[in-house]
Every structure is written in C-alpha cells, then in structure tokens.
Amino acid sequence: MNGMVLSAMPMGEYDKRLTILTVERGKINAFAKGARKPNSSLLACSQPFSYGEFTAYAGRDSYTVTNAVISNYFPELREDLERLYLGMYFCEFADYFTREGNDEREVLGLLYQSLRALGSGKFPAALVRRVYELKLVSIEGEAPQVSHCVHCGKRDGGGLSYFSLEKDGILCDSCARGLTRNASGQRAEAEKISGGGMSGGSKPLSASKPLSAACLYAMQYVVGTPSTKLYRFSLKDEVLAELGEIVGRYIKKHVGREMKTLQVLETMGFS
Numbered sequence: 078m079n080g081m082v083l084s085a086m087p088m089g090e091y092d093k094r095l096t097i098l099t100v101e102r103g104k105i106n107a108f109a110k111g112a113r114k115p116n117s118s119l120l121a122c123s124q125p126f127s128y129g130e131f132t133a134y135a136g137r138d139s140y141t142v143t144n145a146v147i148s149n150y151f152p153e154l155r156e157d158l159e160r161l162y163l164g165m166y167f168c169e170f171a172d173y174f175t176r177e178g179n180d181e182r183e184v185l186g187l188l189y190q191s192l193r194a195l196g197s198g199k200f201p202a203a204l205v206r207r208v209y210e211l212k213l214v215s216i217e218g219e220a221p222q223v224s225h226c227v228h229c230g231k232r233d234g235g236g237l238s239y240f241s242l243e244k245d246g247i248l249c250d251s252c253a254r255g256l257t258r259n260a261s262g263q264r265a266e267a268e269k270i271s272g273g274g275m276s277g278g279s280k281p282l283s284a285s286k287p288l289s290a291a292c293l294y295a296m297q298y299v300v301g302t303p304s305t306k307l308y309r310f311s312l313k314d315e316v317l318a319e320l321g322e323i324v325g326r327y328i329k330k331h332v333g334r335e336m337k338t339l340q341v342l343e344t345m346g347f348s
C-alpha cells in the first residue's frame with residue numbers, strides 16, 4: 078500500500094500504532110511491531126509524515142506492517158517548530174475527514190503537496206495553512222460559494238465584494254447593502270420596542286465582511302485548482318490576513334472539533 082503516516086502512538090513496550098492514509102484502502106490503522114527498538118527496520122517508517130510503500134497484512138481489526146520503503150520523510154519540517162506542528166495539524170485535520178475503505182487519494186495528494194510547500198520555505202506558513210484548510214473542506218464537499226452571489230446569483234467580475242459567514246459565500250454589493258439595511262432596520266425596530274440599547278435580541282441578518290478582489294480571487298483559485306498546482310501564488314500581507322480571518326472563521330463554523338495540534342500551536346504563540 079502507498080501512503081503517509083498521519084500519526085504514530087507508542088503501544089506497549091516496543092510497538093507503535095500507526096494511522097496511515099493510503100491510496101488503496103483509505104485511512105487504516107496498523108501496528109508496527111518492535112518499531113521502537115533502536116535497530117528496528119520499521120523505526121524510520123513509524124513517524125508522522127513518512128511517505129512510501131507499506132507492506133502489511135490484514136488482521137481482525139487492524140493491519141500489521143511488515144516492511145516499508147519510504148520515499149519522503151519531510152525532514153525539513155523537523156527543523157522548525159512552527160512548521161513541524163503545522164504539519165502535524167495538517168495530518169490531524171486529514172485524519173478527522175478521512176475513513177477506511179473510502180477513496181482518499183485527493184486528500185492524500187493535497188496533504189503531500191501542502192507538506193512540501195510548508196517545508197520548502199518558499200511560502201509563509203500561514204498561507205500554506207489557509208490554502209490547505211480551504212482546499213480540504215472543498216474536497217469534502219463543504220466549499221464556500223465563491224463563484225457567484227449566494228443571494229441573487231450574480232456572477233460577473235467586480236461588485237462581489239462581501240463574504241457572508243452566515244450564508245457561507247460571497248454577496249454582491251447590492252445584496253450585501255440590502256441585507257445590511259434590512260438588518261439595521263430590524264435592529265432599529267427592536268430598539269424602539271425595547272426602549273433603546275442592543276437588548277432587543279435582534280441580530281443582523283448577515284454577518285457579511287468586506288472582501289477584497291485579491292482575496293476573492295485567491296479563494297476562487299484554491300477551490301477550483303487541483304492540488305498539484307495549488308502552491309503557485311503569493312499574497313500581500315494584508316490579503317493573507319484577510320484570507321486567514323475568513324477561512325479561520327469558516328473552518329470554526331464547519332468543523333466540529335478543535336484539533337489538539339492547533340491548541341499546541343496556540344499555546345506556543347504561533348497562531
């Protein structure tokens with residue numbers, strides 16, 4: 078089986094339990110017996126990011142790895158703590174979405190390209206992170222609508238300059254204005270009834286944020302481009318910050334779990 082180790086947990090005295098994202102069987106669990114002995118032939122393959130060909134036999138509810146030929150370990154990720162933990166976060170994020178028996182080749186391809194981009198040092202870590210997150214939810218069928226206004230369907234270039242987190246996509250200027258006017262009208266009504274203040278319980282209809290043309294283009298590019306060609310652009314700092322905020326909030330809304338590795342990154346002050 079060809080694949081990448083997503084995680085490696087110590088088991089017993091000498092063994093490891095691996096989660097491997099494979100081309101042939103989707104995500105599998107596999108034991109690497111004796112992998113923690115210093116002279117084990119499985120030592121090198123039993124670490125996160127190890128990518129190559131694994132020979133394994135199927136047991137009752139897990140595989141047992143007998144041999145592995147590793148073609149890439151992504152050693153450059155281990156030279157930088159932020160990139161190392163981001164890489165582990167990428168693995169945890171992929172683990173969350175994938176299952177045994179599914180065709181997970183697209184996720185595996187994305188993960189591989191993203192770890193390469195992360196290790197290359199050619200891109201800011203924050204850019205690789207947001208591209209990876211947005212592309213992965215897109216592969217899983219949860220992409221935001223970035224080709225036309227989610228409200229009226231307007232498509233043409235220009236005039237699509239808001240992103241609505243509530244509606245999971247872009248809004249044209251007139252729809253954003255209409256919705257905003259509507260929302261503030263409602264709030265005014267509520268304030269009249271409740272005697273002022275914000276205590277009327279009314280919420281703006283649309284939490285839409287202004288969206289720059291560069292950020293919209295970046296999102297369209299990521300959603301619509303195959304993983305092998307994803308990492309071919311750069312963004313100005315302010316556009317990257319904008320992309321980070323939108324994708325970050327979108328992911329929080331759509332992904333039901335806080336990733337452990339992300340908490341570690343935050344504790345270390347990296348995000």
Ligand SMILES: [Zn+2]
Pocket residue numbers: 226227228229230231248249250251252253
């Ligand atoms: Zn519209």
